[in-house]
Amino acid sequence: MLKGSLVAIITPMEIDGSIDYPALERLVNFHVESGTDGIVSVGTTGESATLTIDEQVEVIGKTMAFVDGRVPVIAGTGGNSTTEAVELTARAAELGIYACLLVVPYYNKPTQNGLYQHFRHIAEEVDIPQILYNVPGRTSLDMVNDTVARLAGVSNIVGIKDATSDIPRVADFKNRCGADFAVYSGNDDTVLELIKAGGDGCISVTANVAPKLMHEMCMAALAGDFEGAGKINDRLDPLHDALFYESNPIPVKWALSEMGYVSQGIRLPLTVLSEEHHDVLRQAMKTAGVL
Numbered sequence: 178m179l180k181g182s183l184v185a186i187i188t189p190m191e192i193d194g195s196i197d198y199p200a201l202e203r204l205v206n207f208h209v210e211s212g213t214d215g216i217v218s219v220g221t222t223g224e225s226a227t228l229t230i231d232e233q234v235e236v237i238g239k240t241m242a243f244v245d246g247r248v249p250v251i252a253g254t255g256g257n258s259t260t261e262a263v264e265l266t267a268r269a270a271e272l273g274i275y276a277c278l279l280v281v282p283y284y285n286k287p288t289q290n291g292l293y294q295h296f297r298h299i300a301e302e303v304d305i306p307q308i309l310y311n312v313p314g315r316t317s318l319d320m321v322n323d324t325v326a327r328l329a330g331v332s333n334i335v336g337i338k339d340a341t342s343d344i345p346r347v348a349d350f351k352n353r354c355g356a357d358f359a360v361y362s363g364n365d366d367t368v369l370e371l372i373k374a375g376g377d378g379c380i381s382v383t384a385n386v387a388p389k390l391m392h393e394m395c396m397a398a399l400a401g402d403f404e405g406a407g408k409i410n411d412r413l414d415p416l417h418d419a420l421f422y423e424s425n426p427i428p429v430k431w432a433l434s435e436m437g438y439v440s441q442g443i444r445l446p447l448t449v450l451s452e453e454h455h456d457v458l459r460q461a462m463k464t465a466g467v468l
Contacts, residue, residue: 178276178306178336178359179249180377180399181214182391184384185222187426187433188236190442196232198239200439204385205243207438211388214395216244217278217380220253221315222426227444230261234268241272251380255280255310259295266303276306278338278380283316289324300331307333312340312363322349329354338363338380339371347374365391366417369410372398382425383416386432387465415461422454432458435468 186208189200208216218240219225219233228236237252244250252269254277256262266277282295300307309328313319319341328334329350339346340363350360362371362379372378372395384391390409398406420428424447431450434441435458441449450458462468 178308178357178377179215180359180395182212182378182384182388182395183215183217183251183361183380184208184213184388184391185217185220185380185382186240187385187430187439188219188223188228189430189433189439190224190444192440192442194442194444196236197439197442201236201239202243203438204433205240208384208388209244209247212392213248213384213388214378214392215249215251215275216240217251217253220278220310220380221280221312222382222385222429223253224426224444224447225253227447230265230268233265234272237269237274238272241274249275251276251278251308253278253280253310255282257282257285259298262295263299263302266299266305266307270303270305274305276308276335277303278308278310280310280312281316281318281320283318286318289321292318292320292324293327296328296334297331300328300333304333306335308335308359308361309337310340310363311337314340322346322353325350326353329358335359336361336377340364342367344370344374347371347376351375365420366414369394369398369403369406372406373403382420382429383413385429386420386436386462387413387416387467390465412465415464419454419458419461422458423450428454428458431455432462435459435462 336359394409
């Protein structure tokens with residue numbers, strides 16, 4: 178599986194909420210030129226929750242076309258309906274994606290056995306590499322390590338994006354799921370510590386704004402240069418914080434509009450970043466050297 182900085186790319190929109198494909202192409206080129214190691218399309222940061230299935234498939238397809246084989250593309254195809262997750266995963270697989278990212282079902286609050294059956298069913302129905310996504314802060318449900326270890330026995334479940342900030346989980350995943358089972362940080366402020374513990378990189382929000390620095394930090398850490406990685410991460414720390422002053426992707430879309438890549442378009446129920454946060458986010462961007 179991939180190592181390094183994988184960007185959870187935004188879905189750029191016009192002010193009226195329509196998808197801005199020329200802006201998406203600009204962003205894809207920005208990431209390829211900046212060294213981003215992979216692009217994750219229509220995840221949480223890509224506003225998958227407010228896109229229809231047809232829109233999600235279209236965004237994934239356009240992203241694939243704009244990338245044109247230069248970096249791997251992973252598609253967010255999860256959901257709280259197993260049937261819909263299978264449909265979206267199958268349609269994304271037809272586009273030739275590298276892998277899919279499947280979030281723990283939200284709102285339903287299934288049992289751990291329900292989670293196992295959900296992810297196993299999708300994996301058996303669609304034969305492409307699949308990455309689990311555990312983000313209790315959004316789903317109100319933690320997929321425990323025992324469940325992850327069971328799922329790692331399914332041949333095409335190949336990794337996890339873990340957004341718990343529980344660093345000791347990394348060693349447990351590697352011990353119980355195998356050294357080749359990829360572990361990515363879902364929280365930008367813990368990426369360095371996760372790699373130190375044996376993880377493989379991140380699926381990042383910060384990389385939207387500072388892709389070169391996120392790539393360089395991950396590569397240094399993966400090479401064992403923790404001092405060098407730490408110096409880079411010190412520049413990124415203010416961004417890691419400021420990009421979550423309001424719900425993701427509100428701040429990151431505003432930041433990219435400040436950089437001139439996109440408009441401030443975002444879909445309800447999300448709204449444009451409150452003015453009270455503008456100055457602190459601008460300063461964080463200046464510290465990282467992106468503004």
